[in-house]
Amino acid sequence: xxxxxxxxxxxxxxxxxxxxxxxxxxxxxxxxxxxxxxxxxxxxxxxxxxxxxxxxxxxxxxxxxxxxxxxxxxxxxxxxxxxxxxxxxxxxxxxxxxxxxxxxxxxxxxxxxxxxxxxxxxxxxxxxxxxxxxxxxxxx
Numbered sequence: 001x002x003x004x005x006x007x008x009x010x011x012x013x014x015x016x017x018x019x020x021x022x023x024x025x026x027x028x029x030x031x032x033x034x035x036x037x038x039x040x041x042x043x044x045x046x047x048x049x050x051x052x053x054x055x056x057x058x059x060x061x062x063x064x065x066x067x068x069x070x071x072x073x074x075x076x077x078x079x080x081x082x083x084x085x086x087x088x089x090x091x092x093x094x095x096x097x098x099x100x101x102x103x104x105x106x107x108x109x110x111x112x113x114x115x116x117x118x119x120x121x122x123x124x125x126x127x128x129x130x131x132x133x134x135x136x137x138x139x140x
Contacts, residue, residue, distance in 0.1 A: 031055035034120055034132040041103070043140050044110060048100040049118050051132075053091045060123040061089040061097070069101055072115035072135070079105045079116075091122075103138060113140050 033052040041047050049067070053059045065084035070077075080101060091097055101118070103111055119133040 032059065032122070032130075032132060034118075034134050036118070036134055036136045038136065040137045040139060043113060043138055044103055045138075046100045046102055047116075047118070047136060047138075048098060049134060050096055050098045051091070051120055051122070052096045053093055055124065056093055057125045058093070059091040060125070061091060062121060062123065063087065064089060065099060066122060067099060067118050067120045069116055069118050071111075072117060075117075079111060081106070111138060113138050 031054050033054060034049065035052075036047060036049045047069075051061075063084040063086050065082040068078035068081040071079055082099075082101075089097075105111055115135065115137050117133045117135040119131055122130050122132070124130065
């Protein structure tokens with residue numbers, strides 16, 4: 001209850017309410033970058049990915065780790081989604097944020113070789129919700 005009130009106050013203090021509107025970024029001029037260091041990783045190697053704000057304004061992350069890993073074979077459900085603080089995080093213009101994944105699923109087992117993608121959720125300063133993804137491969 002206290003956390004809900006706290007989050008509501010933060011949203012109000014930012015002068016916005018988040019909407020469920022999802023914008024298809026493929027039809028708009030891109031204003032963020034989301035990429036991995038490499039397109040291919042060895043099995044067991046950490047996969048690191050970077051979110052870069054180039055929008056000219058603030059971007060808002062809904063948590064400290066607003067990303068999930070999916071298999072290209074089963075894109076409907078994540079194979080890993082990190083535990084994270086539900087804290088609204090502002091990413092200023094030209095600022096970058098980096099996270100790494102240890103190539104393990106939710107049960108702590110190493111994932112097999114295959115094609116994967118990481119998807120991030122974020123909001124613009126008007127409260128519009130966006131998803132962006134980047135693909136990579138894990139090989140033995």
